[in-house]
Amino acid sequence: MSPRPIPRHRTLQLxxxxxxxxxxxxxxxxxxxxxxxxxxxxxVGVCLFFPLPPLRMHLRVRPIPLLxxxxxxxxxxxxxxxLVARATLGPTKNLRNAVVEVNLKTPSDFVLTVVxxxxxxxPGSLAVEARRSTHTVFFHAFDVRxxxxxxxxxxxxxxxxxxxxxxxxxxxxxxxxxxx
Numbered sequence: 001m002s003p004r005p006i007p008r009h010r011t012l013q014l015x016x017x018x019x020x021x022x023x024x025x026x027x028x029x030x031x032x033x034x035x036x037x038x039x040x041x042x043x044v045g046v047c048l049f050f051p052l053p054p055l056r057m058h059l060r061v062r063p064i065p066l067l068x069x070x071x072x073x074x075x076x077x078x079x080x081x082x083l084v085a086r087a088t089l090g091p092t093k094n095l096r097n098a099v100v101e102v103n104l105k106t107p108s109d110f111v112l113t114v115v116x117x118x119x120x121x122x123p124g125s126l127a128v129e130a131r132r133s134t135h136t137v138f139f140h141a142f143d144v145r146x147x148x149x150x151x152x153x154x155x156x157x158x159x160x161x162x163x164x165x166x167x168x169x170x171x172x173x174x175x176x177x178x179x180x
Contacts, residue, residue, distance in 0.1 A: 016052065017043045059110070065166035072163060073118055076156075080123045087143045098144040099128060102157045104135040106165055112137065114168070115161045125153070 017040065024039030025031050087095060104112055109132060116127040116137050124142035131137075141153045 012044065012047050013052075016047060020046060059168050062167055065163065066168070069163045069167040073122075073160075076122050080125075084123045084142060095143050096145050098141050098150055098153075100139050100141050100144070100150050100153050100157075102137050102139065102154050104137065104161050105158065106161065106169065107135060108165075108169065111161060111164055111169060114164050115157065118160060118164070119157055 020043035021036060021039045024042055025036060028035055028039075104115065106112075112130060112132070112135055116130055119125050119137075119139060120127050126140045127137055128140050129138040137157070139153070139157065141150070144150055144153055
């Protein structure tokens with residue numbers, strides 16, 4: 001016996017509707033009440049015609065760890081930008097890159113996605129593959145010369161994961177978090 005389909009009106013999720021309405025307002029650059037109401041109607045139509053599976057994220061935003069996550073992320077972007085610029089513009093073109101496998105400690109798909117995206121936004125690294133089943137992410141890392149460099153990059157990713165979990169993670173993410 002197959003499960004009964006969910007009625008379309010039950011697929012409406014307030015966070016998704018709010019997010020789509022905000023995207024509508026930003027795209028039109030018109031923050032009037034009329035445009036917001038029309039954007040909300042468009043969001044309802046999109047969700048009814050293209051239903052998404054329900055979001056089951058139990059996030060608890062923690063302001064101080066979130067602030068630290070942002071500050072540290074900006075610091076990493078600046079430092080990495082300088083290192084990449086120096087490596088590419090410097091006299092030596094003896095660069096060696098690596099694909100680094102990182103096994104994340106938390107089972108959350110949300111944490112996996114945020115960590116992979118944040119690492120990708122830091123110059124010199126790019127997510128090549130992500131495996132949901134094992135919570136493993138493979139990154140292409142710029143100018144990694146040896147095993148020690150691979151381990152330094154891996155530890156940077158795991159530190160980023162810890163900061164994301166502290167800022168957004170649920171109680172189960174914190175329980176499964178493993179300290180180095």
